[in-house]
Each structure stands twice: as C-alpha cells, then as structure tokens.
Amino acid sequence: MIKLQYNVDSKRISTRIEQLAGCSSTSVGVTRLPFTVESLEAERLVEEWMKAAGMTVRKDGLNNIIGRYEGKNPTASVLLIGSHLDSVIEAGKFDGVLGVITGIEVVQTLRDNGVILDNPLEVVGFCDEEGVRFHSTFLGSKAIAGTFTAEDLERADENGITIAEALKGIGIVNPYDYKNARRTPEELLAYLEVHIEQGPVLEKENKPVGVVSGIAGATRFSFEIIGKPGHAGTVPVAIRQDALLGASDLISYIENIALENKPLVATVGKLTVSPGASNVIPGLVTGTLDIRDLNVERKQKAIDAILAESHRIAESRGLQIKFDQVMEVEPVYCNEGMIKLIEEAISERSGSVVSLVSGAGHDAMAMADVTKVAMIFVRCKDGLSHHPDEFVTEEDMGVGAEVLYSTVIKLASKQ
Ligand SMILES: [Zn+2]
DSSP states (O other): OOOOOOOOOHHHHHHHHHHHHSOOSSSSEEEEEEEETHHHHHHHHHHHHHHHHTOOOEOTTOEEEEEEEESSTTSEEEEEEEEEOOOOOBBBBBBHHHHHHHHHHHHHHHHHHHHSSSOEEEEESSOOOOOOSSSSSOHHHHHHHHHOOOOGGGOOTTTTTTHHHHHTTTOOOOOGGGGGGGOOOEEEEEEEEEEEEOOSSSHHHHHHEEEEEEEEEEEEEEEEEOOEEEEEETTTTOOOOOHHHHHHHHHHHHHHHHHHHOOOEEEEEEEEESSSOTTEEEEEEEEEEEESOHHHHHHEEEEHHHHHHHHHHHHHHHEEEEEEEEEEEEEEEOOOOHHHHHHHHHHHHHHHEEEEEEOSSSHHHHHHTTTTTTEEOOOOGGEEEESTOOOOOOHHHHHHHHOOOOOOOOTTTOO
16 A cells, blocks of 8 residues: 555545546446537536635636646746546546546645645646547647647537537637637746556556656558459469458568567558458458657658568569558657656655656647646556546555646746
C-alpha cells in the first residue's frame, strides 16, 4: 500500500469518476459526445466541484469549461492542467475525465493545505478531444491553442448538424466566439495532463504511474496490391499472381520491421480482398498501414525499408504494389524541465521511473502549438481503453493526483 503524502482524497476522485460516468447516452459504457444533454450535465458537475475547490469558473467560446485558482501574482502566466470531458461510443469511465478530476483534486488539496502558488492555476475540461461526433480530433484544445478555424465550425455530425449549430443549441449564440477561447504563448506558463496509459506497459512494469517522453508522430498509407484473378481449381499455384499472398509477405515484413525498431509500432488495420470468393484467386487487395514513432528518423527509415520490400515482393510475385500516403502527424516532445519535475515526484514514491512514448494522440498534442507540455500516465488494467471494462484503481488515481500535485507546486513556485 502506497501512502499518500499530501492528503489527496483518492476516494473523492473515484466517487466523482463514477458520477461523471452517469452522464451517458448509453447504458453500456459511457457515451458522452460534445454539446449534448449528457455533456452539459457533466459540465454542471465539474463546475460544482471546481467551485467547491475554491475556483472561479467560466466557459469559453467553444464551451471548454475552465476553473481558475488565483495565484499570488494574478498577472503571471497561467499553469493550465486538464484533459477532455467527451468520450468515444460505449467508452470506459476514465479516459479524459481522470485528467480533469485529478486537476480539481490538486486545487482542492492546495486550498486545504493553505498553499497559494505564485502563478494562477487553471483546470480545463476540453469539450471534444475524441472527434467522434464531428470527425475531427482535439477541437477544444485547438480552440485554446488558436488552431481551430472558421471552417471547423462547418463540420457536420451524422445528422447534418454543424458545430456552429450545435453551439447555438447549447446557448452559445455567436459561434465565432470560439476566437475568444484562444490563449497566447505569453499568457501560459505550461500545460500538464494526467491521462490513463491506454496500454499495458505500466502494468507490466508494476508501476502506478509513468512519465511521458512524447507523443508519437504517425504516418498513414493506403495501399493497393494488383495481381491477376483466376480459377482456384485450374491455375497452378506456382504461376499465380495472387495479390493476397503478396499482402501476406508484406504484412509479415512490416511486423519484423516494427520488432527490430522498438518502440516503433506498425499496423495493417484494414484489408479488403477482391473479388472475395472462395473459388477465385485474389486479384486485388487494398489495405491501410499506420506507423508511429517519436523518433522521426527511425520512422522514415522503417517506411523506406517497407517500400523497398514492397518493390521486391511485387517483382518476385508478378504484382503491382502502390502506396499512397494519406496522413502525416508530427511527433510532440514533452518539455525536458517538466519531465524532470515529474520524474522527481514519481521517484519520491516508487523509486525507479518508467518513461513512455504515447502512441495515442492527446490534448497535449494540440496544446504544444501554444505552450510547453508534459504528461503523466496512470496504469490501467490489461492496458484496456475505449471499452466499458476500462479500469484504474482508486489507489493509482491517488498516486497520479499526488504526482500532479507535487509537479504543480514546483512548476508554479519560484523557489
Ligand atoms: Zn483521452
């Protein structure tokens, strides 16, 4: 049992996580899309808890909710901590909200301990990170970072309702108020986020929390393998131009490249086989390849190797293989100074520090456009996330809040 040192109330954190889980449009898991009855109910609870922790609360033009805990110097740059309040469909209870609830808990604990920081502290609950409703991620953090655009307002959900209309629906009369959400680099000291790991590393290392070194960049391709269809009973195997066998060679090679370049990850997540009949040799295969790594150079070398191998496979099997790059996301490196503070806070509790690369995108990624960022990951059971069985222990959430507490104190105090 790890003893908590700063009177963080982990029971209160878990009770609030449960309460927010009740703000859902589905009975299985949590479904909380932005600008809905459920999200407004969640924001109402968050507002109540922020006020109870001594914060003044406001909403910005894109409906991000922000609580402010004043510092000794009200004009000093703001330390922003938070995460997102939206979820995927039938999600778990912890993804996103953990960062908001631990942020509020830190403020409550500062207040209970009579600590006033030099810098103002603001806790933010972003309106939309997952991008489920409007098919675009990080909407809330982009508005604050100043990268949300007027075109984004015209993004529509599956019922044809645009973001502008959805904002009007919850009482934001002028959707162009999103511009007021923007913060300048001078206004901000840094952005800090606690998030569940959404992977199995901390569990494997038997650690409650870890520090994030950065968020991996991602390159996505679609590919097409063109062979020659034919009768499955009459064409001898040795002379076939089977597109699926080419895909099979390629996918095995991709796995080997990833294993040789850890922690790079590569995934062929989608494959279609045409004509797709049991008695016809596959003449065409289309698929997707997603490659992620924090190290841009290593990622590019892996991509080059895969493309070279595809030429070799194409030649030896009499196929045509075409790759088309469809997405490129630059990696984000967490701030070295903040990483050090988080490492100190972790080592005070659990000795050795586990450092992780985030393979998933987070609000910190969007916030990196406007200020320095850092993240603390909290262990989740079986590495499972975006699923109703997502689980974090109360004790681990308490440790996450404590590490955040001690990092915040060091960051926002001059001494
Ligand atoms: Zn999340």
